[in-house]
Amino acid sequence: GAVVSQHPSWVICKSGTSVKIECRSLDFQATTMFWYRQFPKQSLMLMATSNEGSKATYEQGVEKDKFLINHASLTLSTLTVTSAHPEDSSFYICSASFAGGPETQYFGPGTRLLVL
Amino acid sequence: AQTVTQSQPEMSVQEAETVTLSCTYDTSESDYYLFWYKQPPSRQMILVIRQEAYKQQNATENRFSVNFQKAAKSFSLKISDSQLGDAAMYFCAYKVGGTASKLTFGTGTRLQVTL
Numbered sequence: 001g002a003v004v005s006q007h008p009s010w011v012i013c014k015s016g017t018s019v020k021i022e023c024r025s026l027d028f029q030a031t032t033m034f035w036y037r038q039f040p041k042q043s044l045m046l047m048a049t050s051n052e053g054s055k056a057t058y059e060q061g062v063e064k065d066k067f068l069i070n071h072a073s074l075t076l077s078t079l080t081v082t083s084a085h086p087e088d089s090s091f092y093i094c095s096a097s098f099a100g101g102p103e104t105q106y107f108g109p110g111t112r113l114l115v116l
Numbered sequence: 117a118q119t120v121t122q123s124q125p126e127m128s129v130q131e132a133e134t135v136t137l138s139c140t141y142d143t144s145e146s147d148y149y150l151f152w153y154k155q156p157p158s159r160q161m162i163l164v165i166r167q168e169a170y171k172q173q174n175a176t177e178n179r180f181s182v183n184f185q186k187a188a189k190s191f192s193l194k195i196s197d198s199q200l201g202d203a204a205m206y207f208c209a210y211k212v213g214g215t216a217s218k219l220t221f222g223t224g225t226r227l228q229v230t231l
Contacts, residue, residue: 032216043221097215103149107161
């Protein structure tokens with residue numbers, strides 16, 4: 001149980017275009033979803049926390065207009081990288097938890113983004 | 117602010133041997149949780165073990181066990197009978213209570229397992 005999927009698993013796009021990454025909880029209702037970014041050989045950096053039906057809370061230094069997060073349902077959150085540039089190339093990981101559940105975040109498999 | 121420190125960037129262990137990965141953290145909270153996550157080359161984050169701060173007993177999961185020293189704010193992971201499949205990045209993480217609270221990760225320890 002507690003499976004989280006991400007789509008796509010990898011994406012290549014041209015500079016200036018927008019890219020949407022989906023994060024789905026497959027067998028539970030995710031009241032909270034988290035978006036992380038991971039550079040090669042580095043740790044996970046939290047970008048934002050989103051609660052279903054509410055605006056996302058962004059970490060300091062993360063541009064909310066650049067990284068649009070939507071958590072419209074209890075099973076889906078999306079991260080849209082707007083006007084992507086090569087420096088946005090990274091590995092993006094989502095995780096999810098549910099109210100009343102164990103104190104654990106369940107992670108998706110990640111999305112590798114390459115901006116040319 | 118809470119911080120998590122992993123002082124060993126890399127560790128190596130021979131197959132079937134035991135290895136201990138170190139983690140220290142800083143917090144003023146009393147209700148919190150500690151985790152060890154494994155990230156293999158696939159980059160999928162896998163929960164290895166979880167420890168509730170209010171529990172004095174150290175958590176164990178098969179070959180994985182922790183040494184939780186609350187006063188010293190130390191949370192080390194011991195892997196017994198190491199296997200080739202244990203080779204991965206290991207991240208120590210901390211969060212306060214509440215399923216909406218965020219995880220704070222350490223910088224990670226890369227574990228190599230040799231024959």
